[in-house]
Amino acid sequence: MGTKQKTFRMDLFFQALGNNTRLRLLNLMGDQEICVCYFVEILAQPQPKISRHLAYLRKVGIVSARREGKWMHYRITMPPHVGAAQVLRQTLSWLQEEHAMQADRARLTKACCSPQKFVALQGAPLPKSVDRPTKSLSR
């Protein structure tokens, strides 16, 4: 028995990161648990598209979902594999430095401050911080 769980598919892991919409989704999640309608609103993309990319991330095990009534909450889940987790954390802190990603997060923050201004966010649960040391590697 080694330190690895089983055989982790590195290629699939990186393929999951190889799409800009999925990177934007991960960036918005960060340390929060967010419901789908926020992704749709902030990224201004069709809902089926968002849903498909979330399904992709879920299938690979990078995010997990939790249902609460009609809403689905998504959050990042660190992969069981040590190497994958390290690369993912590094990637998340990289995302934080990208201008376009910062702009996405700024819009999210703004929307959270006044969700009543967005039709699609009426009554939707606000994003909620989850305790996870995402930035543990941030130099």
Place this chain on the structure above:
Amino acid sequence: MGTKQKTFRMDLFFQALGNNTRLRLLNLMGDQEICVCYFVEILAQPQPKISRHLAYLRKVGIVSARREGKWMHYRITMPPHVGAAQVLRQTLSWLQEEHAMQADRARLTKACCSPQKFVALQGAPLPKSVDRPTKSLSR
């Protein structure tokens, strides 16, 4: 002016890492400069296939090539973007921990010790270390 060079395509960067043959190639390069015939021999894959994947990595800027007579030497080149470089280094040290990747490197080392035993390696230049702090991030 920020710390970013221009707009770096993160998605393309990760797509380049999203293939097992390319990961194996990067693993074999590590801190060395290696010529194509070694890749073909060690990975036991058709030469056009190896060449195509090397071209892909070159196009994305993760590796660079140098010609020496009939031989082409490939090495890893750290991307100009800070975040990309960090993720790449982290990925390379992840590769070092994978059993299959260790096996590949072991075969490479063995072949380098007695290249005369491999028809395809007759007269081929041996891999040569390059000075690059690939492991600078190792914990």
Place this chain on the structure above:
DNA sequence: TTTACATATCCGCCAATGCGAATATAATTT
């Protein structure tokens, strides 16, 4: 200048991906 060798590129094929549009499912409200 042939010939041989190392490497790169092209071609045709099939699988996978991303997308918009439509539709399905699941939970809630009326």
Place this chain on the structure above:
DNA sequence: AAATTATATTCGCATTGGCGGATATGTAAA
């Protein structure tokens, strides 16, 4: 039991990716 809301899945299509096989290019040797 509808009707509504939130989210997921399916379908058809265009694009891309990976592959094997054939071929082209580039360099050195004969």
